[in-house]
Amino acid sequence: GAPASLSRFRGALVAAVLGDCVGGEFEGAEEVPMESVLQHLSNLDDETKGNGILEYSDDTAMARCVVQSLLTRAGFDEQDMARRFAKEYSMSPGRGYGSGVIQVLKKLSSPQLSDVYQPAKDQFNGRGSFGNGGAMRAAPFALAFPEPADVKRCACQGAMLTHSCSLGYNGAVLQALAVHLSLQGAIDKPQQFISRLITEMEEVEDNKETRNDARILKEAEKPFCERLHRVRDLMDRSTVSIEEVISELGNGIAALHSVPTAIFCVLHCLQPRECLPANYGGLERTIAYSLALGGDTDTIACMAGAIAGAHYGIEAIPQSWIRCCEGAEDADTDAEWLHVLYWRP
Ligand code: 8NA
Numbered sequence: 001g002a003p004a005s006l007s008r009f010r011g012a013l014v015a016a017v018l019g020d021c022v023g024g025e026f027e028g029a030e031e032v033p034m035e036s037v038l039q040h041l042s043n044l045d046d047e048t049k050g051n052g053i054l055e056y057s058d059d060t061a062m063a064r065c066v067v068q069s070l071l072t073r074a075g076f077d078e079q080d081m082a083r084r085f086a087k088e089y090s091m092s093p094g095r096g097y098g099s100g101v102i103q104v105l106k107k108l109s110s111p112q113l114s115d116v117y118q119p120a121k122d123q124f125n126g127r128g129s130f131g132n133g134g135a136m137r138a139a140p141f142a143l144a145f146p147e148p149a150d151v152k153r154c155a156c157q158g159a160m161l162t163h164s165c166s167l168g169y170n171g172a173v174l175q176a177l178a179v180h181l182s183l184q185g186a187i188d189k190p191q192q193f194i195s196r197l198i199t200e201m202e203e204v205e206d207n208k209e210t211r212n213d214a215r216i217l218k219e220a221e222k223p224f225c226e227r228l229h230r231v232r233d234l235m236d237r238s239t240v241s242i243e244e245v246i247s248e249l250g251n252g253i254a255a256l257h258s259v260p261t262a263i264f265c266v267l268h269c270l271q272p273r274e275c276l277p278a279n280y281g282g283l284e285r286t287i288a289y290s291l292a293l294g295g296d297t298d299t300i301a302c303m304a305g306a307i308a309g310a311h312y313g314i315e316a317i318p319q320s321w322i323r324c325c326e327g328a329e330d331a332d333t334d335a336e337w338l339h340v341l342y343w344r345p
């Protein structure tokens with residue numbers, strides 16, 4: 001498809017919801033046999049199974065708030081976005097939110113609150129959360145702004161409403177950048193794509209806060225850059241096992257252990273793979289592969305889904321999958337509105 005085409009917007013937003021909904025089945029599982037993944041996915045094709053609708057979790061609930069806020073305000077408005085997060089949580093608290101972020105969401109609903117960034121800063125003894133909760137909802141920022149500088153700034157500030165640790169919000173910046181580049185068709189050249197992400201993150205991570213957080217958490221000086229180099233090394237290898245991916249990149253709830261992993265899933269599944277059915281297209285391979293890693297499967301599949309959906313476009317998504325996932329149709333409509341916002345004069 002053409003750069004930033006409507007098909008790519010729809011693909012990104014719908015595949016993110018699918019990843020969240022189908023990934024919920026395995027969230028937190030230590031080992032997920034590929035057989036179980038393929039069984040789960042084939043049930044979606046089988047209407048007679050009637051297993052009902054797969055519900056979305058916090059990932060999609062918060063992404064929907066981001067979308068509605070960006071559309072209503074025609075740009076980033078932290079007060080409005082914070083209010084929407086708080087309201088969404090109070091209306092549906094059972095969507096599987098991280099145990100820490102719940103405190104932030106409760107504080108954000110207080111009418112006395114003067115600084116919407118303060119509750120996030122109070123988390124974890126003032127260090128802030130490094131969870132992937134900022135990154136899991138970052139894709140819509142890439143669909144709202146054509147300029148990478150706006151994508152980076154707004155993804156960062158949007159994440160800081162709940163995640164004030166640099167290892168949290170920089171993960172959101174990386175995820176938004178990956179979707180931004182994918183929308184432009186940059187994944188047609190995977191080596192250049194990963195190099196551009198590294199170049200961008202070199203700059204994003206070049207500051208005192210990042211160096212300080214990285215030192216405290218005993219990570220490399222530029223943690224996301226280091227992980228992206230690992231992604232590049234794994235891409236260059238002819239074979240790589242699931243165990244190696246987990247040990248090199250992680251599959252956990254930290255942004256550092258899941259955003260680079262999601263990017264790897266997309267790049268690894270550009271070609272057919274022996275462990276995956278030959279009749280699967282690239283988008284189906286990406287979702288299946290993300291689930292087979294185990295751990296935070298809904299969030300990794302959600303983030304990989306957004307990047308892959310922006311690359312392959314809406315046509316690559318099986319209709320039967322869309323019908324099974326709560327919120328997928330809404331995401332499709334939202335994508336059309338974001339496309340208008342993105343291309344506004
Ligand atoms: P969060 O901000 O509560 O962070 C998630 C968890 O990460 C916290 O509960 C802590 O255990 C840990 N953590 C984060 N920052 C720090 C820190 N500075 N020091 C020590 N520990 C820290 O939630 P979130 O919005 O980032 O959500 C992340 C993930 O958790 C999402 O996938 C979400 O779906 C959720 N979740 C995951 C699972 C799972 O099994 N993988 C299950 C339920 C919910």
Ligand code: MG
Pocket residue numbers: 057058059095096298299
């Ligand atoms: Mg979730």
Ligand code: MG
Pocket residue numbers: 027296297298299300
């Ligand atoms: Mg999750």
